[in-house]
Amino acid sequence: MLEFNELLYKExxxxxxxxxxEVEKIADTLSSQKFENIFFIAIGGSQATIAGxxxxxxxxxxxxxxxxxxxxxxxxxxxxLTKKSLVITISKSGDTKEIICAVEYLKKREIKTVxxxxxxxxxxxxxTDHVIVNPMLKGxxxxxxxxxxxxxxxxxxxxxxxxxxxxxxxxxxxxxxxxKAKTKFDPIALDFTNKYKDTSYQLWIGSGNxxxxxxxxxxxxxxxxxxMVTKSVTSSEFxxxxxxxxxxxxxxxxxxxxxxxxxxxxxxxxxxxxISNNFTVIDLEDYIFDGIxxxxxxxxxxxxxxxICTERLASYLSRERNHSLDxxxxxxxLDY
Amino acid sequence: MLEFNELLYKExxxxxxxxxxEVEKIADTLSSQKFENIFFIAIGGSQATIAGxxxxxxxxxxxxxxxxxxxxxxxxxxxxLTKKSLVITISKSGDTKEIICAVEYLKKREIKTVxxxxxxxxxxxxxTDHVIVNPMLKGxxxxxxxxxxxxxxxxxxxxxxxxxxxxxxxxxxxxxxxxKAKTKFDPIALDFTNKYKDTSYQLWIGSGNxxxxxxxxxxxxxxxxxxMVTKSVTSSEFxxxxxxxxxxxxxxxxxxxxxxxxxxxxxxxxxxxxISNNFTVIDLEDYIFDGIxxxxxxxxxxxxxxxICTERLASYLSRERNHSLDxxxxxxxLDY
Numbered sequence: 001m002l003e004f005n006e007l008l009y010k011e012x013x014x015x016x017x018x019x020x021x022e023v024e025k026i027a028d029t030l031s032s033q034k035f036e037n038i039f040f041i042a043i044g045g046s047q048a049t050i051a052g053x054x055x056x057x058x059x060x061x062x063x064x065x066x067x068x069x070x071x072x073x074x075x076x077x078x079x080x081l082t083k084k085s086l087v088i089t090i091s092k093s094g095d096t097k098e099i100i101c102a103v104e105y106l107k108k109r110e111i112k113t114v115x116x117x118x119x120x121x122x123x124x125x126x127x128t129d130h131v132i133v134n135p136m137l138k139g140x141x142x143x144x145x146x147x148x149x150x151x152x153x154x155x156x157x158x159x160x161x162x163x164x165x166x167x168x169x170x171x172x173x174x175x176x177x178x179x180k181a182k183t184k185f186d187p188i189a190l191d192f193t194n195k196y197k198d199t200s201y202q203l204w205i206g207s208g209n210x211x212x213x214x215x216x217x218x219x220x221x222x223x224x225x226x227x228m229v230t231k232s233v234t235s236s237e238f239x240x241x242x243x244x245x246x247x248x249x250x251x252x253x254x255x256x257x258x259x260x261x262x263x264x265x266x267x268x269x270x271x272x273x274x275i276s277n278n279f280t281v282i283d284l285e286d287y288i289f290d291g292i293x294x295x296x297x298x299x300x301x302x303x304x305x306x307x308i309c310t311e312r313l314a315s316y317l318s319r320e321r322n323h324s325l326d327x328x329x330x331x332x333x334l335d336y
Numbered sequence: 337m338l339e340f341n342e343l344l345y346k347e348x349x350x351x352x353x354x355x356x357x358e359v360e361k362i363a364d365t366l367s368s369q370k371f372e373n374i375f376f377i378a379i380g381g382s383q384a385t386i387a388g389x390x391x392x393x394x395x396x397x398x399x400x401x402x403x404x405x406x407x408x409x410x411x412x413x414x415x416x417l418t419k420k421s422l423v424i425t426i427s428k429s430g431d432t433k434e435i436i437c438a439v440e441y442l443k444k445r446e447i448k449t450v451x452x453x454x455x456x457x458x459x460x461x462x463x464t465d466h467v468i469v470n471p472m473l474k475g476x477x478x479x480x481x482x483x484x485x486x487x488x489x490x491x492x493x494x495x496x497x498x499x500x501x502x503x504x505x506x507x508x509x510x511x512x513x514x515x516k517a518k519t520k521f522d523p524i525a526l527d528f529t530n531k532y533k534d535t536s537y538q539l540w541i542g543s544g545n546x547x548x549x550x551x552x553x554x555x556x557x558x559x560x561x562x563x564m565v566t567k568s569v570t571s572s573e574f575x576x577x578x579x580x581x582x583x584x585x586x587x588x589x590x591x592x593x594x595x596x597x598x599x600x601x602x603x604x605x606x607x608x609x610x611i612s613n614n615f616t617v618i619d620l621e622d623y624i625f626d627g628i629x630x631x632x633x634x635x636x637x638x639x640x641x642x643x644i645c646t647e648r649l650a651s652y653l654s655r656e657r658n659h660s661l662d663x664x665x666x667x668x669x670l671d672y
Contacts, residue, residue: 043576044573044575044577045576047573058415058416059414059415062415062416069573071572072544075596075597075599075600076395076544076595076596076597077395078394078395079395079396080398080400200536201537201565208408219578220576220577223578223580223581224576224577224579224580227580229537229567229581231565231567236379236408236434237555239380239672240380240555240667241555241559241560242555243560243666244559244560244561244563244664244666244667245559245564245565246666259412260412261411264407264411270672271666271670271672275666329580330611334607334610336606
């Protein structure tokens with residue numbers, strides 16, 4: 001596989017999995033200290049990741065959960081964000097200015113924060129009350145997994161998720177399962193790239209807990225890293241406006257997820273080919289393997305999408321378009 | 337002004353304003369019956385409207401408020417949506433299939449619903465526990481206004497909004513103020529249309545309580561009614577991906593709002609001209625008039641945007657592009 005070191009990847013996912021013991025300690029401390037609600041606060045791709053987690057939690061817990069933008073929350077504060085709240089934030093770099101600013105704001109108001117960062121000596125790691133170090137720099141699946149350990153443990157402590165132990169045991173095989181998923185998707189990623197690398201516009205569609213990963217792929221990989229014009233829309237909202245711009249050659253990509261909103265994806269799958277002959281479906285169902293209960297796989301859907309789409313597609317697009325994923329013309333080049 | 341009957345418009349807004357007495361009775365009944373949280377449930381443009389209202393409420397009330405998609409909530413139910421919830425929904429037609437389905441679902445679960453509809457004999461009006469009739473078929477400002485009467489009255493009853501009476505008194509001049517705003521924006525709408533009517537792609541940006549109206553304008557007017565390709569992104573998220581696709585000739589439109597997130601709009605306003613020379617700012621500040629406190633105008637910002645952008649721009653785009661706003665090639669033409 002292009003730019004893929006299987007041994008290193010498996011080792012990294014294994015290290016991510018191993019964080020669960022440390023994460024549990026933090027979660028148990030937080031549960032014992034009590035909190036009234038959970039605010040997920042981040043920005044950009046990180047906000048998309050935590051929003052995917054909140055999407056799963058809201059159907060499973062009576063603890064109120066909210067997602068807020070790090071740049072908005074400091075100027076337009078949510079009335080229920082108080083000293084009795086728990087804030088969970090993530091940032092790979094640990095120095096994104098909006099997140100630093102938000103955590104400083106929270107600290108002043110004595111609001112408890114726990115952050116997942118890749119760099120333990122980053123400003124964010126120093127600021128928050130609790131730090132969890134994500135040992136894997138690339139691949140949002142690592143962030144998803146650690147966030148699942150943290151939040152599902154909180155639910156387990158709240159007697160709302162009795163499959164926590166099973167989830168830990170079963171996810172031990174993720175290094176294998178994710179590698180198998182990547183391997184299976186790899187030739188599809190190359191075909192996809194050859195087909196779409198020169199498109200002037202891509203419409204990406206998804207729903208449920210995968211929607212935010214779809215949004216993030218379009219914005220953070222295609223727009224930010226490949227300077228390709230996109231729009232993303234939910235499978236539900238697609239039928240309330242965006243469908244009208246679809247023509248015979250419009251490039252439309254649907255990611256079919258694993259949760260109950262999959263039936264909304266199916267409507268899109270049946271509708272778009274009536275109009276466009278430039279339509280591709282990426283069905284996550286094709287990339288799940290034995291060893292993990294289907295019900296628990298649902299929770300892993302955005303991580304799985306990150307593992308295949310985000311990483312495999314990004315690698316091939318970068319090579320075939322001769323456009324490094326690290327190239328920026330404005331972000332962190334010009335001030336804003 | 338093109339396709340504008342001033343007398344009729346003022347009369348309609350006056351009728352909308354007059355609904356407040358009936359709305360108050362319903363709000364007072366709901367308050368006396370108690371509820372634990374408010375769910376705003378709708379779809380498409382209607383969902384955008386109620387999300388703009390929720391955006392304002394969340395900074396003003398300790399009542400938990402949530403926005404859910406009508407098509408998702410019935411299959412992926414929120415754990416806090418219970419018999420103790422109050423559901424507020426809106427639909428112009430009153431027969432949108434996803435909303436009917438959602439209200440039937442809520443009814444079975446004995447969850448209280450109040451709906452704002454334009455057609456009192458529509459299926460939705462017959463299904464809900466409380467109906468408020470919006471006397472104005474065109475213009476989302478009517479829906480915004482009725483939603484503000486309803487929700488601000490609930491906050492007033494909860495001792496969280498002591499300016500309710502003032503809001504009612506001051507908004508009595510809205511027929512005049514909104515007409516002045518339309519009149520002032522009218523030549524700008526024509527210029528805008530001449531400049532942008534043939535663009536292959538428009539990027540719309542906004543924030544805070546106006547963000548959802550920006551999202552809705554791009555999706556429901558430009559995409560659905562004019563078949564024009566767009567993307568919309570928040571002023572905050574713009575800097576985390578989408579900025580990289582902006583080039584010298586990229587068509588970018590920023591709507592500067594009136595609430596505190598306006599400073600995020602200002603960052604966009606300062607940044608984009610460094611790159612694109614095809615950039616337009618619509619500043620809502622230029623369309624507010626005497627007689628209403630600035631603090632209360634903040635609450636009216638999305639209604640104001642609807643009044644100028646959505647209606648004036650849509651009229652000119654339709655005429656100059658010779659493309660009726662009622663034309664659909666797929667929606668309600670093909671099944672989904």
